[in-house]
Structure formats: C-alpha cells, structure tokens
Amino acid sequence: MDGTAIRTLRGIAADALPLDALVADGQPVVLEGIARDWPLVQAGLRSTQGAMACLRDLDAGLPIQYSRGGPEIGGRPFYSDDFTRLNFEVKRGRLGDVLDAIQDHLGDPRPPTYYVASLLVDWALPGFSRANGLGLEAHGIHAPASIWIGNRVVASCHFDAPENLACCAVGRRRFTLFSPDQVGNLYPGPLEPTPGGQVVSVVDFDAPDFERHPRFREALAHAQSATLAPGDAIFIPSMWWHHVRSLEPFNVLVNYWWRRSPEHLSSPLPALHHALWTIRDLPEREKQAWAHVFEYYVFGPAGRAGAHLPEEARDMLGPMDDTRARRMRAMLLNRLNR
Structure with missing residues (x-):
C-alpha cells in the first residue's frame, strides 16, 4: 500500500522556500530537512524526554482540548461500528498532564491514545515560533502555526480546504495522499460527527475490506506516499486527501494552513450542505x-454569466468583493430564516 513516492526537494532553505511554485504546480512535495535546525527537532533527535522538556519550557499552562481513546482503538480515533458515535473522548486539561500520560505509556505495546490536534502555537506555546518556524510571513502569507502532539496516532484519510505545509518535528510520520478526483474511491464517512472536524474515509488502510470497498483498489493505484523524518516537511495542496500515521511512541508535527482566496470568500462547505438539502434528492431530470x-454560473469561466450585461447591471454576477459578499450573506440569511 505504498503507492508512488512523493517528489522530494533537497537542500531547500526556509528563506528560499519556493511556495509560489509549489502552489502553482498543485502537486504534493516533500521538503527534506527544511526544519532540521529547529530547537525542537534537535531536542527530539537527542531524546524523547528532551523534546517533551522543550515543550514544557514553553507551555503557557492554559487548559487545552485533547482526545483520549482506550488501547482497543489501536491509535485510530474513528467511529463506533455503526458510525453513530466516535470511539474516543474529547477532554480538557493541561498540556503538561497530556505529556505525562504519554510518557507513562511510552513502553506499552498497545497504549491508550492521546492526541492534541491543531493547537494554536502562539496561544499555547508563546515564543515557540521565534526559534521554530519557516518565516512564511516573508512570502506574504499569514498562516498561524498549529501543533499536533500525540503517541502512535492514525489520522484517517481526509482533506483540508486550505493549502497545507506540515513539518515533522518529533518522530516519523507516514503520509499517503490522493488527488481530489479520488473522492468516490475513498468512501467518505458521515458529514457529522467527524473524528477531527472533516469528513474522513471509512476504509481501514491497515486492513482494507475490498469486498465492501472495491473502488479503493483504484484509489491505491493513484496513491502517493512518503515517510517523513524529523525536520522534513510536506506541502499538501488544497483539497488533497491525506492519511497520516505517526510511527513513534511520541510524535510532534507543526503545520501551517493558508488560503489563496480573499477573505470575503466564504467556505464552500455550507454550499455543499445546502445543495444536499435542496438539490440532491430532486427528480433526475431536474x-x-x-x-x-451550476456549470454556467459557478463552475464555468467566472465572467461568463454576466459578460453580455452592462457592468452596472451585473450585480451578483460581477466579481465578488467585500461589498457584494456582505450583501450576498444578508440575502442568504434572510431567505434561510423565512
């Protein structure tokens, strides 16, 4: 289940990160060793305890959210057998207590799962980014760092709407990626609830059931994969599906999400929900x-629908800007509240 190897760039310094080219290419890329000089990476290469101490030294002591699952979930935050409940608990506590719990089970062959996901670094670990960062601001990108801390955790295959640059800081991680056109071959699960805020594939990558999920074979034929060492990073283009496996008893990842679209453009996900509500179950002809x-107004060329009208008459058919976005939002809220 390895798939094609993801392209790797070597010898790229953080201040020479070719972000524009990566985004324009729209393909996943591994950036080998780009974060290897981070103090956290170096501490983790020396010892697990050193990496934990590095995090403890920066910890603001604020209550955080984390996931805990029993040994029986095998490190895979997922669903109950009937997909109506999650197989783990979401709890609140201190980062230090989570680190203590992970440390207590470092030697267990089947430890309980502990997972801190998408924790905002500047809020929880002030000062971290000064020495552990990639300087994306120099590229005109506002992408606050998030940190992911846990033991051997499997993040089920999912997609994120923003562009994603993820740095493997402590431990190794195995990434398996699929392009957006593979969605039908990945068997997405419920829209709600979800293990981590995004819809996930229900296929067990460790033991795929090809009788229940025969199209997954086709997805595997298109898979791209790579194992990241501490200090490596991976660029995951917007909307690409990715399955991530943490391979060590203690693992830390730092990632940066950013959107290329203007702030006045809302998330497309509510549009999907609305279409499920209003269009999916119509008679086939309708x-x-x-x-x-939709092809005419949305998926075709942006200016086509209003091109034959005078500019002053295009209204919502003109280029979306902050003013039109506010009016559109007010119109939608008014209609939905009727």
Missing part, C-alpha cells in the same frame, strides 16, 4: 438541469 445551471 437535477441534471441544475447541473447545467
């Missing part, structure tokens, strides 16, 4: 008619 309408 649904296909709406597909043509």
Whole structure:
C-alpha cells in the first residue's frame, strides 16, 4: 500500500522556500530537512524526554482540548461500528498532564491514545515560533502555526480546504495522499460527527475490506506516499486527501494552513450542505438541469454569466468583493430564516 513516492526537494532553505511554485504546480512535495535546525527537532533527535522538556519550557499552562481513546482503538480515533458515535473522548486539561500520560505509556505495546490536534502555537506555546518556524510571513502569507502532539496516532484519510505545509518535528510520520478526483474511491464517512472536524474515509488502510470497498483498489493505484523524518516537511495542496500515521511512541508535527482566496470568500462547505438539502434528492431530470445551471454560473469561466450585461447591471454576477459578499450573506440569511 505504498503507492508512488512523493517528489522530494533537497537542500531547500526556509528563506528560499519556493511556495509560489509549489502552489502553482498543485502537486504534493516533500521538503527534506527544511526544519532540521529547529530547537525542537534537535531536542527530539537527542531524546524523547528532551523534546517533551522543550515543550514544557514553553507551555503557557492554559487548559487545552485533547482526545483520549482506550488501547482497543489501536491509535485510530474513528467511529463506533455503526458510525453513530466516535470511539474516543474529547477532554480538557493541561498540556503538561497530556505529556505525562504519554510518557507513562511510552513502553506499552498497545497504549491508550492521546492526541492534541491543531493547537494554536502562539496561544499555547508563546515564543515557540521565534526559534521554530519557516518565516512564511516573508512570502506574504499569514498562516498561524498549529501543533499536533500525540503517541502512535492514525489520522484517517481526509482533506483540508486550505493549502497545507506540515513539518515533522518529533518522530516519523507516514503520509499517503490522493488527488481530489479520488473522492468516490475513498468512501467518505458521515458529514457529522467527524473524528477531527472533516469528513474522513471509512476504509481501514491497515486492513482494507475490498469486498465492501472495491473502488479503493483504484484509489491505491493513484496513491502517493512518503515517510517523513524529523525536520522534513510536506506541502499538501488544497483539497488533497491525506492519511497520516505517526510511527513513534511520541510524535510532534507543526503545520501551517493558508488560503489563496480573499477573505470575503466564504467556505464552500455550507454550499455543499445546502445543495444536499435542496438539490440532491430532486427528480433526475431536474437535477441534471441544475447541473447545467451550476456549470454556467459557478463552475464555468467566472465572467461568463454576466459578460453580455452592462457592468452596472451585473450585480451578483460581477466579481465578488467585500461589498457584494456582505450583501450576498444578508440575502442568504434572510431567505434561510423565512
């Protein structure tokens, strides 16, 4: 289940990060050793305890959210057998207590799962980014760092809407990626609830059931994969599905999400929910008619629908800006509240 190796760039310094080229290419890339000089990376290469001490020294002591699952979940925060509940608890506590719990089970062959996900670094670990960062601000990118801390955890295959640059700081991580067109071959699970805020594939990558999920074979034929060592980073383009496995008893990842779209553009996900509500269950003939309408107004060239109208008459058909976005939002809220 290795797939094609993800392309690797070597010898790239953080101040020479070719972000524009990576985004324009739209393909995953491993940036070998780009974060190897981070103090956290160096501490982890010396010892697990050193990496934990590095985090403890910066910990603001604030209450944080984390996930805990029993040994029976095998490090995979997921669902109950009937997909109606999650197989782990979401708890609140101190980062130091989570680190203590992970340390207590470092030698266990089947430890309970502890997972701190998407914790904002500047809030929880003030000062971390001064010495452990990639300087994305120099590229005109505002991407607050998030940190992921846990033991051997499997993040089920999912996608994120923003561009993603993820740095393996402590431990090794195995990434398996699929392009957005593989969505139908990955068998996405419920939209709600989800293990981590995004819909995930229900396929067990360790033991895929090809009778239940036969199209997964096709997804595997298109898979790209790589194992990251401490100090390596991976660029995951927007909307690419990714399955991530932490391989050591203690693992830390730091990632940066950013959008290329202007702030006035909302997330497309509510549009998907609205379409499920209003379009999916229409008679097939009507649904296909709406597909043509969406192609004309949404998925085709941005200026096509209003091109034949005078500019002053285009209104919502003109380029979306902050003013039009506010009016559109007010109109939608008014209609939804009727």
